[in-house]
Amino acid sequence: MSTERADAIIVGAGLAGSAAARALARRGRSVVLVEASGPGHRRGSSHGSARIFRRAYPDPLYVRLTGQVQVLWRELAAEAGEELVTTTGAVDFGPARLPEKMYQILTALGVPAELLPPGAAAERWPGMSFGPEPVMFHPDGGVIDPERAMAAMRRAAGAHGARLFFGAPVLRVEADHEGAIVHTADRSWRAPAVIVAAGAWLAPLLGGQVPLPPLVVTQVQAFHHVPREPGPWPPFIYYDEVVRYGLPAGRDGEVPGAIKLGEHGLGTVTTGDGRDGIVNPAARARVGAFVREHLGGLEPDPVGEVTCLYTSTANEDFILDRHGPFVICSPCSGHGAKFAPLVGEIAAGLACGDPAPERRFTLAAHLG
16 A cells, blocks of 8 residues: 655544644645544534634633634634624623633733623523622624534635545554654555544544543533523523533524533543443433523423533643644643634644644643
8 A cells, every 4th residue: 555645644624623724735735634434423522513602711821812713713704705603792600700700801801891790691681590690791702613614624725735535534643754654444644744633532543652641531412402482592601510501502403593501521431432422311400400490591301412522631721732743633621612723723833843832732731
């Protein structure tokens, strides 16, 4: 079997891999993008029509990065000729009192935000019930359409010469004296740099070749609930012992206007190939109880439900670094979708020899 050459090979055509392919191809590099499944598949973490875009974080680093990526999303939308992020504003509330901390961080960094008394918030969003704590609203929040975004990124990559191969599971990757080789069942490629953006399959592919921190893969679930009557439903995050979120579900919701609800960090440990796709009934019951207590404007029984994979680091920071010929691209832990265009630029830079732009995302930082 002959080995073809490229300037860079990307393993995984989810949000991160598709963004990296576009970024590298636009730099004039010869790019091969290899994906185990077909376009729009639902085996990983990037599928569907709804992810939250938010600037609200209790961490100035991520707030700054959301500002950078907001510009890149607009550039991608202009290039694609379609909106990929619908700006609605977003709400943060709950007894953990993080909204007050986030409000201070956002306003200190010049990001528009409001801190509302719960009564004023209830008037603005009558389908939601708030406790005694202040409620934060930031108008830059919204909803990302991952499927359309990935399609737009891959179209752009292809227009700049990238070659895309779907239904081509990578059997192994290995470093050699010229960089690295990527093997599938029927062909191999060699390149000076290989970006591994394989989500739950990253550790199995690179294990033994790159010193990786623990990456925990979990299967999580989301539920689609129908509003009792039309009304404003911005994306929101509820902070308590369990963090819960909601957002307009878009095409995934099965019923027009459905709201997607889920829990952060309460998944079942699994692997990319070992997930069973079965919704946890305890999670369904917990989310239903949350709806009854806090979201009276929604029907408590879901009309649809889906599962998804999280690949998480211990501190929920990303891994974006290079080790030898391998670029480790794991913008993970359930909050990476919003950063996709920026992650693509960072991964492309690492593949071209740039240093890691953020120390917290390096392997050294994760390995202590």
